[in-house]
Amino acid sequence: MIRDYFRVLVVDLATGKGKVAKIEGRNEFAGGSGVGALLFNIYGHAQRPWDDPDQPLIFSIGALTGLFPLMSKTVCSFKSPYHDQFAESHAGGRSALAIRFADYDAIVIKGRAPRLSCLSIGMSHLEVKDVQFLAGKDVFSTGKLLRRMFPGSGHRSILRIGPAGESLSGMACINADTYRHFGRLGSGGVMGSKNLKGIVIQGDGSFALPDNKDYSKVFDEVYEKMTGTDMMSKYHNLGTAANLNVLNELKSLPWRNLQATKDDDIAGITGEKFADDTLLRNAACAGCPVGCIHLGFVREKFMEQNQYMYRQVAYDYEPIFATGSMLGVTDAFHVLAIMDEIEKVGLDVMSGGVALAWATEAFEKGIITEKETIVPLAFGDAEGYKKAVNYLGQAANEFYTALSKGTLVATKKYGGEDFACVLGQEMAGYATGETFYVAESLGFRHSHLDSGGYAWDQKNDKKDVDAVCDFLIGDETGRAFITSMVACLFGRGVYNDEQLSACLKSVGYTEIAENMDTIGERVRAMRWKVRFDTGYDPDAISIPKRYNEVTTWKGKTDPEYLAELKKEYGNRIRNLVSEEALIRLGLDKYEKN
Structure with missing residues (x-):
């Protein structure tokens, strides 16, 4: 059932039509975060504004989606209304399995519908339906009506926006199956800009599981760790x-x-x-x-x-x-x-x-x-x-x-910038110290899950710029690979390198299993390349004065150390997309679109 390419559905909302594209690069980018960045590099426009109709909204899954527990996330890639740069958001729910059962590795949505619409897709159907009557409806009412309009099986996933998305808010999320969300950096505003109130993904196909003893054995090992231990x-x-x-x-x-x-x-x-x-x-x-x-x-x-x-x-x-x-x-x-x-x-x-x-x-x-x-x-x-x-x-x-x-x-x-609690975007809830403030401010998604900066602060009180930057850069590599599988990051304790390698080999992805570190580096570099192409500049990001006033278990923030750490981490990120690094990882051939 494995394939050495990505099967991608490309939809044009303006025409209501779509086509399936075969995109090479499975063994180089794995899936999820990796293919999301690759597809934006192909279909996106670095210099056009985020709400240009031709900008893509991309949903991608990973090599292990549907094959192992907790491989349950979908990655959403887009140009953000928050900062007008490349961005990424992750959500659970049913969308990943719905996309897998529809036999796609990714969905690329381009164009703008003439009126407020809902996109319904499956293995063998595509429909753009006028839902202007849903204008202004809240997320719950919208979900209830879309479920009636597009009945389906348990492999159906319904993504939708509320009034915030319709108003093109940089804080608008995409609600996924009621209780999960593509939350950060305004993906809901992108849907709103496309006149897209909802997306219904019907997982109306099927796929065979690997028929070998290794797969069954490895699956049981993973399942036991997740349910039979306290992990x-x-x-x-x-x-x-x-x-x-x-x-x-x-x-x-x-x-x-x-x-x-x-x-x-x-x-x-x-x-x-x-x-x-x-x-x-x-x-x-x-x-x-x-x-x-x-x-x-x-x-x-x-x-x-x-x-x-x-x-x-x-x-x-x-x-x-x-x-x-x-x-x-x-x-x-x-x-x-x-x-x-x-x-x-x-x-x-x-x-x-x-x-x-x-x-x-x-x-x-x-x-x-x-x-x-x-x-x-x-x-x-x-x-x-x-x-x-x-x-x-x-x-x-x-x-x-x-x-x-x-x-x-x-x-x-x-006014009031000094007490704005913004670290690249509105902060996550970890006032743990300088490492976290810098990690979220400059991190790719401005997320506490870009790296374990908040965890570092809770265990370390030494002011060591090089040690912190080594940790942040190294930690991001592993996470970039996991989000290309696409695993829930709660499961990263189970899915260590050895376990991921065994999972990949058991289903036939031997080449990916043998090159995990390189692929993680390549995915990380590709994401940063696209982010820099769309205007990212670590020096342009400021950390408001409020963070210099914070006192934690380690004491009060050290402004000089904070500034030094921010500068060095910014330099380390730039090095990820240096000409030498891109050539080493084979990314020099990907031009800015």
């Missing part, structure tokens, strides 16, 4: 929400727009509190036996009928940080209620929560007023935040329009 148990039990208490004790949890890193009011929003009071059930992405998705509930009363409705809300560490401690909200149900509103409008929860935290401090300082915010903002006021989320998602006025493009865009107009 994955933390993700199923309390989940990443367990980090709230840990980081609070380490003085590394951002509170009230990072004005503090610890607070005694943590008890109301710990992982234990959510599990004890709000948890309904666990869920899992397709092809995953772990069940890391934790579903809490919010209750809504309809006064006219005197009735109550319960709605399920997925939570984990990052959403709780963004709508809880960062906003000074310390009641678990209030946190879930804010998350629920963010889900409806289709915003990335980290970006939305951190942006509103900045707006709250700006409101308190008198930099902005109710003229801008429409409702008064105050740390801890969940009702106010629920309203503000909707204004942000709908870009309700000039202020929220600016904020939806990024907190730093708003600061250019209104």
Whole structure:
């Protein structure tokens, strides 16, 4: 069933037609992140703006998708409305298996539909259907209607946007199968720019599993590690929400727009509190036996009928940080209620929560007023935040329009840049120290998962620029390979190099298995090449003054060390795309498109 090329569906929304392309490079780029960057280099336009109709929106899966547990992610590659540069976002759910069962390695969507539309694709069908009646509908209503319009099997995946995507927000996400998201850097805005309200992927085909003893043996080994040991148990039990208490004790949890890193009011929003009071059930992405998705509930009363409705809300560490401690909200149900509103409008929860935290401090300082915010903002006021989320998602006025493009865009107009909590984009929830601040600021996705910078800070208090940069660069290589498989990064403890090699060989990808390090380097370099082609400059990225004021378990931030680390890491990233490096990895033949 393996093939030494990528089978790619290329769709033109303007014509409503598509074609299947055979793209060489399987053994060089593996899949996922690697093929996403390769396809953008082929179909993208480095110098055109992100919303040019001909810019591609790319969804790609990996060599091991559908063959092993936790190989359950899809990579979305695009030019971002947030910074107008190449970007990447990952999501679980059912999309990866749906694409596999439709017999594609990737889907490239180009053009702009004449009216708001939904794209439906499968192994042998393609339809662009007018759904103008869904304009302005929230994510939940849209999903409900699309499920009725496009019935399908368990291998059906429904991707959709809310009002934030339609308003072309740089913080708009793509909701994947209700509880998962292509969250960061504005992929939802790209869908909105293409007049694309939804994408329905029907996995209406089938594929044969390898018929050999090695495959069965290796599969059983992986499955046993994931279900019969404690390697994955933390993700199923309390989940990443367990980090709230840990980081609070380490003085590394951002509170009230990072004005503090610890607070005694943590008890109301710990992982234990959510599990004890709000948890309904666990869920899992397709092809995953772990069940890391934790579903809490919010209750809504309809006064006219005197009735109550319960709605399920997925939570984990990052959403709780963004709508809880960062906003000074310390009641678990209030946190879930804010998350629920963010889900409806289709915003990335980290970006939305951190942006509103900045707006709250700006409101308190008198930099902005109710003229801008429409409702008064105050740390801890969940009702106010629920309203503000909707204004942000709908870009309700000039202020929220600016904020939806990024907190730093708003600061250019209104001031308050010094206390903006932006590290390349609105920060993830790890105020752990200089390594993390630099790693997220300059990292490829501006994500805490680009590397383990936050983990380094929690274990090391020495100021060693070279050691930190060696770690960050080395860590990124392995992660680039894993996200080309495409594995959930929660499983990276199971999928070490030895295990990945065994998995690949058991299904016939021997050449990939024998060149994992080189492929990881090549994928990393290709992603950075495309990012530089589209305008990336590490020197142009600043770390706001607020981070110089932070105190963690290691003490107060050292501004000189922070600056030195940022400079060296920027130089290391540049070296990844030097002429010598590109030639060594065979990437010199790929010209800028």
